[in-house]
Amino acid sequence: MLRLEARRHDSTLMALVSPLIATALTLVAGSILFSLLGHSPGRALYTFFIAPLSDLYGWTELGVKVAPLMLCAAGLNMCYQAKVWNIGAEGQLVIGALAGGYVGLMFPDTQTHWMLVPVLGFGILGGMAWAGLAAWLKTRFNTNEILTTIMMNYIALYGLLYAVHGPLKDPNGYNFPESAQFSEFVTLPVLFPDYRINISILFGLFALAASWIVLNRTLPGFQMRVLGQDQSAAAFAGFNQNRIVWSVMLVSGGLAGLAGICEVAGSIGQLVPQISPGYGYTAIIVVFLGRMSPIGIFFASILLGITYLGGEMVQMNFNLPKSITGLFQGMLLFFLLASDILIHYRILPANRASRVHS
Amino acid sequence: MDIDLVQNILYASVRNGTPLLLVALGEMVCEKSGVLNLGQEGMMLIGAVIGFMVAVSTGSLGLGILAAICAGALSAALFGFLTLTLLTNQVATGLALTIFGTGLSAFMGTGYIGKTLVGLQPVNIPYLMDIPVIGKAVFAQDLLVYLSVVIFLLIIWLFSRSRYGLVIRAVGENPEAAHAVGLPVLKTRYLAVLFGGGMAGLAGAYLSIAYTPLWSEGMTSGKGWIALALVVFASWKAERIILGAYLFGFASILHLIMQGSGYDLSPNILSMLPYVATIAVLIIMSRKQTMTRWLAPKSLGESYRPQS
DSSP states (O other): OEEEEEOSSOOHHHHHHHHHHHHHHHHHHHHHHHHHTTSOHHHHHIIIIIGGGSSHHHHHHHHHHHHHHHHHHHHHHHHHHTTOOOOOHHHHHHHHHHHHHHHHHHOTTOOSGGGHHHHHHHHHHHHHHHHHHHHHHHHHHOOOHHHHHHHHHHHHHHHHHHHHHTTTSOTTSTTOSOOOOOOGGGSOOBSSTTSOOBTHHHHHHHHHHHHHHHHHHSHHHHHHHHHHHOHHHHHHTTOOHHHHHHHHHHHHHHHHHHHHHHHIIIIIOSOOSOOOSSHHHHHHHHHHHTTTOHHHHHHHHHHHHHHHHHHHHHHHHHOOOTTHHHHHHHHHHHHHHHHTHHHHEEEEETTSOOOSOO | OOHHHHHHHHHHHHHHHHHHHHHHHHHHHHHHTTOOOTTHHHHHHHHHHHHHHHHHHHSOHHHHHHHHHHHHHHHHHHHHIIIIISOOOHHHHHHHHHHHHHHHHHHHHGGGTTOOOOOOOBOOOTTGGGSTTTHHHHHSOBHHHHHHHHHHHHHHHHHHHOHHHHHHHHHHHOHHHHHHTTOOHHHHHHHHHHHHHHHHHHHHHIIIIIISOSOOTTTTTTHHHHHHHHHHHTTTOHHHHHHHHHHHHHHHHHHHHHHHTTOOOOHHHHTTHHHHHHHHHHHHHHTTHHHHHHHSOTTTTOOOOOOO
16 A cells, blocks of 8 residues: 655645646546547547647637636636635626626717727726625625635626626617627727637736736735735734735736626627636636646646637537536546645655655 | 415425535534535535436436435545545635536536426325425425435434534544544544535435426536535534525525515526525624634644554
């Protein structure tokens, strides 16, 4: 049998290797899954992970999926650095889309691209307000933010359903639960003609870069990390805990709200009952897989972006349900958590003597 | 309000509260042993989909329910292996279990969307079901509702009268001390986690086999999360959990009552009610923070590694 022996120091090497181990294990489990379903694992994995990126169209579509992941993950990372467990990016994204979309729909006759500024602005504000509510509940009442933000995800979703079934329903839309199409003036500019990828990917990259600077080069970023690592040290140093909680929640809510309004003002083009295939939840995996570092998050959001494209690909080619995406994402997170024990422990045969030096 | 309406409201509140009761009781036992499993929602979904699939393909509701319990316990075993043997963080692992369960159930259930099943029928107890007001709510329910009450009574007995209840509590309060006096900490925790998983699976099966006999993606709609709040709200006491579960059951059917009485409020707005109520409950509980901290199992959420 094997046993775990605690390392004297956490292994930084293993912290970097463990996401790779997790990805490899996911591929192994994926091939077993595909074989069980009666498909050649090699061909299926190729279709899932490689084929989506075999042409320019695939790469631009990847950009479409990656942008909201980067935006949400960049914000969530700030929260998790401070050990504020915001699970509410999904709801903040929805409220952002709703708030920004509402502004866009209210002024259909404004014929200027400047209209995008208030639309995106209200998207950000909507997400901030939704996250701010959770921050208020946490700082004022000390409620558990995991539970409140998840409850608020459901509330936001019903809010969106209410809006597209009620006040924001397109009067000329044959009674479908959808808003009117946004005018071209409240639609995000695309990067290349004929492709869907739009400037939201630039927002995502900018948010990641900015979050790196904040976390590594500024005092608030330092305070966040101290609060996350040692609450009593943060208190001893006189950091205002509530202010840190408020800041990380507002920033991550704003970024998730931006992701939401970019979805509806970008590739979707109107408010519909489902605007996100769970980007807010997937972004949690992105943060953990990216080792809570903006650079890691960049690569992790690409990998998880591919799982969305791969799901669509195997649906087309193998007639498997698209929801296989969620299965792969869940496996990835499980394998990551399991591999992470290598950071704190080494695995030894049960009968071997402990090593004295680590 | 006429008596018939009250009677039907009570009946529906119990029916709607039963899945919450099942999950929350399972999670309570799990937390009493010191393990916080945030994967309830995922285990419920796995139980719901497996239960429905087995019931549809074998034609036996009993087999479906049994399969759902096993599936819930199996997914809990995965959680247990990670958190208890590999010592991963319980919060992150529970979250992972929910994400995984959501994905797995959606994937497995795709071919079963739109299929129907003759669900579990009520077992009417003659004469007693005719008692005014409460008769229908108590004596005209299906077997799983009765079973949930039996489990509730067993858990009351477990923690008030039996040695096993003491062992679970000792392990949850102070695992080091429990280990020192020779109690099997890991084994107890594994069993509590498995029990919680089985209960979550059963609750899922209740939804897909008895309550609305069908499968749809994410059909638990946050009940697993609400149950987690309910356990805190009930201060880890089973008799408060059953009360809270039926109260939430009432909150979840309020939109049906309002519509029935002719109020013109959007069903989507009223559907928010259970979630808003959960947040309200969390706020109320926060006023009694010291009491909550005092009542919570002391080692809740902490990994335990036996010093051998």
